[in-house]
Amino acid sequence: MQPASIALFEGNLLLKALRETDRALLLPHLDASICRKGDTLFEAGAEVTRITFPCDHTVITLLIAMMDGGSAETATIGREGAVGGVVSNGRVPASTHAVAQIGGPILRMDAVRLQEAKRRSPALRDLFVRYSDCLLAQVLQSVACNALHPIEQRCLRWLLTLQDRLGTDVLPVTHELLAAMLGVQRTYLTRILRLLQEQGQIKVGRGRITILDRAEMESAACECHGRIREHFETVLGAVYGTDGLVAVDPPDPIEGAVEPDPLHTVRKARR
Missing domain, CATH: 2.60.120.10 (Jelly Rolls)
Structure with a gap:
């Protein structure tokens, strides 16, 4: 060091x-x-x-x-x-x-x-x-x-938290990592991310997730x-x-x- x-x-x-x-x-x-x-x-x-x-x-x-x-x-x-x-x-x-x-x-x-x-x-x-x-x-x-809110809201909360700490719209996170953080199966998470992308809130790429509409994400996320x-x-x-x-x-x-x-x-x- x-x-x-x-x-x-x-x-x-x-x-x-x-x-x-x-x-x-x-x-x-x-x-x-x-x-x-x-x-x-x-x-x-x-x-x-x-x-x-x-x-x-x-x-x-x-x-x-x-x-x-x-x-x-x-x-x-x-x-x-x-x-x-x-x-x-x-x-x-x-x-x-x-x-x-x-x-x-x-x-x-x-x-x-x-x-x-x-x-x-x-x-x-x-x-x-x-x-x-x-x-x-x-x-x-x-x-x-984790105990009270659906996976869609938990996913949005986690992505917002990560963006807070990176200060960038492009988050270098994979499906595998996000699934592990949320404690769910990757196949289940993939469906959730696809839904959020169809709603125009995020864009899913290889090894990254791009925030498209933070205001809408904050509105759709839980209060946590x-x-x-x-x-x-x-x-x-x-x-x-x-x-x-x-x-x-x-x-x-x-x-x-x-x-x-x-x-x-x-x-x-x-x-």
């Missing part, structure tokens, strides 16, 4: 939102690397020792894998966030697989170094608490979506994508352009406020 450069540092919106003093706490400990499509960053049950920040168009997916070989996506993370010990303090067993859905540049650092930096900077700590809350919200909304977007805007200060996320501008911490505990949020959700 190579030391992180300032240019690559700004390829991740979460890191780019940091003040110079907080950047200085992280930059010496960040290593630059390239992950390829399909690379596994960590597996369920393995100890998570490093934080990974996707940069530019890199996208990481958190997957739950079953004993019968099936799997389903629980969260999609791009340049707006990070994976690996973000909600916890790191160095605990992972509950999911983290796989590079779209390869590209990443920045990585030891989880212990991040915790040290968070202890030294209330602003840095506040930013990661806010992001952890948004990541949990995405996971929990995905659970509800809109709810997560609103949560990211409110809690993290996410800024959306016409094609998705373009910046993170977190609200100023409330002086004297007690910081929420992301693990407490998980425990409450399980009750």
Whole structure:
């Protein structure tokens, strides 16, 4: 791995939102690397020792894998966030697989170094608490979506989420990948994509899906994508352009406020 450069540092919106003093706490400990499509960053049950920040168009997916070989996506993370010990303090067993859905540049650092930096900077700590809350919200909304909404709406939600993180109309995704993310058979998904194409919302090509009418897709999708977007805007200060996320501008911490505990949020959700 190579030391992180300032240019690559700004390829991740979460890191780019940091003040110079907080950047200085992280930059010496960040290593630059390239992950390829399909690379596994960590597996369920393995100890998570490093934080990974996707940069530019890199996208990481958190997957739950079953004993019968099936799997389903629980969260999609791009340049707006990070994976690996973000909600916890790191160095605990992972509950999911983290796989590079779209390869590209990443920045990585030891989880212990991040915790040290968070202890030294209330602003840095506040930013990661806010992001952890948004990541949990995405996971929990995905659970509800998978249980309650038809595959057509789930497919649209997933495509919109991916476009948010890529900022482009052309999504480099295959039928096989999308079927795996949604936990359905490829033949079934192919019929769904054909229907969406006939409706003029997308165009299906070899190894890619092109968004033709985002507004119509947002109207036809379930409310899950809109709810997560609103949560990211409110809690993290996410800024959306016409094609998705373009910046993170977190609200100023409330002086004297007690910081929420992301693990407490998980425990409450399980009750």
